């Protein structure tokens with residue numbers, strides 16, 4: 439069975455480019471693209487929600 | 503579904519004013535999740551603050567909010583709670599606001615054991631005004647007012663709260679984001695004065711001066727020094743050197759102020 443991929447939404451107008459979500463993602467799903475965070479490898483997401491919990495700016499939403 | 507924070511935020515208020523990486527936003531999210539978990543009615547919940555970056559928090563919350571004078575959150579909050587004991591009252595503020603100019607109000611709110619929850623966002627500095635040292639700045643740390651290193655010892659805010667009589671005292675960090683809501687929720691549900699100290703980061707005025715290259719280093723530092731109370735029981739004093747305990751540090755039941763005051767009113771009426 440194919441695994442269900444989460445949806446990761448990054449609200450660019452809220453993102454302040456702090457790198458927190460990128461650095462602490464355990465499976466390196468995210469990367470910085472210029473000043474904002476972006477999804478690089480959705481396949482690797484383990485839906486741990488750490489990026490959403492730690493983003494100080496309400497800028498990242500993970501729907502498992 | 504992703505957690506819906508928007509429901510608790512005043513429309514049009516984001517993005518907030520805090521700097522990139524500032525821990526205050528992480529704590530605000532924890533507070534929102536706690537309000538949601540406990541099921542507080544936002545129309546019956548007052549969030550009260552003093553002055554500082556941390557004290558800007560209530561302005562974003564779609565609750566009853568009060569942004570007061572520097573260090574005076576506890577005084578105003580006490581007024582709200584005494585006038586409307588049925589309201590849930592939450593205080594929010596920084597280490598400077600709460601333990602320097604507001605230290606007096608803080609200890610007396612603890613002593614009274616009035617049923618409110620006080621969240622102290624401890625970034626060890628006066629962030630808003632450019633990085634002066636606060637009573638929570640560690641010895642040796644650099645601030646704009648201690649360019650050669652701080653000669654003062656720092657307050658242990660949680661211990662101060664316990665000593666002053668708070669009946670629920672907990673500590674978390676902005677790194678341990680998923681614990682913040684649980685600590686605050688338990689604090690809200692406790693009947694009495696609850697203090698939740700969150701060690702957070704100010705990359706702008708503290709980090710840079712104190713050789714943290716980025717907010718990531720500051721968060722890794724919080725991760726390294728935090729030890730859950732349960733784990734600490736099995737550790738030696740040497741192993742605990744330089745560590746900070748996290749979790750629920752203290753909890754007791756003691757008569758609560760608004761209930762005692764209501765009884766006093768009854769006694770006074772009966773004596774007429």
Ligand SMILES: Cc1ncc(C[n+]2csc(CCOP(=O)(O)OP(=O)(O)O)c2C)c(N)n1
Nearest residue numbers: 554555556572596597598599627628629630
């Ligand atoms: C009576 C008075 N004195 C001094 C100030 C200046 N002032 C504004 S915020 C602040 C310190 C805030 O530090 P803290 O509470 O730790 O909040 P942070 O900005 O670090 O979140 C000071 C001294 C003021 N606003 N009012």
Ligand code: SF4
Nearest residue numbers: 463483484486487489
């Ligand atoms: S949910 Fe976890 S694994 Fe997925 S992107 Fe966020 S931090 Fe990475």
Ligand code: SF4
Nearest residue numbers: 453454456457459493
């Ligand atoms: S944690 Fe939030 S603000 Fe920081 S880079 Fe990631 S999405 Fe942007």
Ligand code: SF4
Nearest residue numbers: 520521524555629704
């Ligand atoms: S100055 Fe410090 S406390 Fe204030 S918003 Fe910036 S990082 Fe946060």
Ligand SMILES: [Mg+2]
Nearest residue numbers: 596597627629
């Ligand atoms: Mg501060």
